[in-house]
Amino acid sequence: MRSLKLAVFALFLATSGSTGLEDAAFWDRVATQELHSALRVSVNERRARNVVLFVGDGMGPNTITAARIYKGQLAGEGRDAERGLLAFERFPHVALLKTYNTDKQVSDSASTATALFSGVKSNYKTVGLDANVKLGDCESSLNKSYRADSILKWAQDAGKLTGFVTNTRLTHATPAALYAHSAHRSWECEAKMPRSAAKCKDIARQMVEDEPGKSINVILGGGRQCLVSNVTITAKDPIDTWACRRGDRLDLIRMWEEEKRAKGVSHSVVSKNKELTEVDFEKTDFLLGVFTNGFLQYEHERDAEISPSLAEMTVAAIKTLNKGPNGFILVVESGMIDQAHHRGTARKALDETVALEKAVEEALKLVDLNETLVIVTADHTHTLSIAGYPVRGTSIMGIAYKSKSDALNYTTLSYATGTEIKFYPFNATHVTRPDPSTEDVESFEYKQHSAISTDEGVHGGGEVTAYAIGPWSHLFQSVHEQNYVAHVVGFASKIGNYEVATNGAATMELVTMSAVLICLLFN
Structure with a gap:
């Protein structure tokens, strides 16, 4: 029965054409490939040398x-x-x-x-x-x-x-x-x-x-x-x-x-x-x-x-x-x-x-x-958090969205704790975030913004x-x-x-x- 299932899946994969779109047929093929791989997994109970x-x-x-x-x-x-x-x-x-x-x-x-x-x-x-x-x-x-x-x-x-x-x-x-x-x-x-x-x-x-x-x-x-x-x-x-x-x-x-x-x-x-x-x-x-x-x-x-x-x-x-x-x-x-x-x-x-x-x-x-x-x-x-609604294909290091609260951009990646909040300037009533679109967010040295200031990210x-x-x-x-x-x-x-x-x-x-x-x- 297992070999029959594998044969059916293999036939399906071979005969399913691609339209180039991520439509329903595309995702059916992706799931079928994953099922095919899962069915091929075997259990190894040998002693691990x-x-x-x-x-x-x-x-x-x-x-x-x-x-x-x-x-x-x-x-x-x-x-x-x-x-x-x-x-x-x-x-x-x-x-x-x-x-x-x-x-x-x-x-x-x-x-x-x-x-x-x-x-x-x-x-x-x-x-x-x-x-x-x-x-x-x-x-x-x-x-x-x-x-x-x-x-x-x-x-x-x-x-x-x-x-x-x-x-x-x-x-x-x-x-x-x-x-x-x-x-x-x-x-x-x-x-x-x-x-x-x-x-x-x-x-x-x-x-x-x-x-x-x-x-x-x-x-x-x-x-x-x-x-x-x-x-x-x-x-x-x-x-x-x-x-x-x-x-x-x-x-x-x-x-x-x-x-x-x-x-x-x-x-x-x-x-x-x-x-x-x-x-x-x-x-x-x-x-x-x-x-x-x-x-x-x-x-x-x-x-x-x-x-x-x-x-x-x-x-x-x-x-x-x-x-x-x-x-x-x-x-x-x-x-x-x-x-x-x-x-x-x-x-x-x-x-x-x-x-x-x-x-x-x-x-x-x-x-x-x-x-x-x-x-x-x-x-x-x-x-580390991955948040916002960045468009598919946007750099993972890049800008995710603009906040509806302060109208400033924010990056896809951020931290709950870290050091960068220390550099946020205060005005009369609240903290003002810097706009990351004015910063080199792709740099290895760039520090993502954090919500809570600590001596380091915890x-x-x-x-x-x-x-x-x-x-x-x-x-x-x-x-x-x-x-x-x-x-x-x-x-x-x-x-x-x-x-x-x-x-x-x-x-x-x-x-x-x-x-x-x-x-x-x-x-």
Whole structure:
């Protein structure tokens, strides 16, 4: 019966002519094509040898919609841009994730990353810990029973290779949740730790000195100033004033290299894009790349001599990890989406989302989807809005409409919170908006108007989308708690609590399903 349905649909598509109009017949054909694709989706219940988890930091649904249109308009698709799809939007399985944490309706990146990577929701701005640890409570964070191991630890225990890639600092909130346990996400180095936290180790040292950080095979990103004391500062590589700057005379990069040399394992340390391209990935078991003092540059302004793109780092990571006999788990974070939104620069955020899509496309070329689970999701949303009634084909960065209230234009994209309202002039009775039609709204530096003035654009609290393809990707099928993602990774690849050693595959599946039921009953 199923094959008959496919044959009927194929015949319909082949015999349906196009008038060039988006009339009823046109939309019938579009829907039929989608039905045809849906009917061809099959379920893969093989064990996932590999997992690649992409996290677009701050990449909420509106960001994805706007980025899809932005990409199409850059390609000259005109009215067809709205109908396009980003590569990961073609994945067959989609779900929504609830992003609140244990003490906030709207979360930060540390607690959402802990949920995504460790399967445990936690308190605001805490890293790799459960809800027993309050923000800044060093003493409680030392209690091992309050610590949440990540999917990288689960993978290492199962004999898999592991890695992570980010275009933020390696010690920033999202990647830190993969290897660290910290009562405050700002404790990236010792310089920002209070005296009350003297017993606790900073996040950078945990990455280099402790498990699972010291056993991670690939680490690529920025944040040299948190790893090395007295770093060199140049115009092209400035200090990130938002982050701590190491001052205890330690050089954690050198320490990482010395530890690998002492163990006699093949390793490479790189600090420039050119050095990364020269690595012999087949002969490298451990790869550390730290390219900048702070964050890597936005893609549109990236100096290719210094910083690799997110796609280039992803390719390097997979080539290094792909030779492991037991497979690998790789996490890729596009953190500059979030940074652009915080600063109210929507075009940068959309451009970074397209750069993430490129990394996904490159990864798909290197993995076998029969044995590799690929997930693309976000940690939280931002307050980006797509509003007004712009004519189809209007630039997504452009003017949407004219307000009937103040007779001034407004852009299609705006924010609920941000900094631009500070520049609105006041007259005797009310605030007067500037007319965006007099501004360069297409500029990467243009800041969309916001409704409420804050020190920066703050996070949104809505659901984020998870897109999945590969083994057990069909487990993404509904509205889930965000911590569900780590459990899907564990279940699909049989690691962590889902690792079961049996002689029969059927027995393993039965025992694993029992573990799932137990978790549901007691959590």
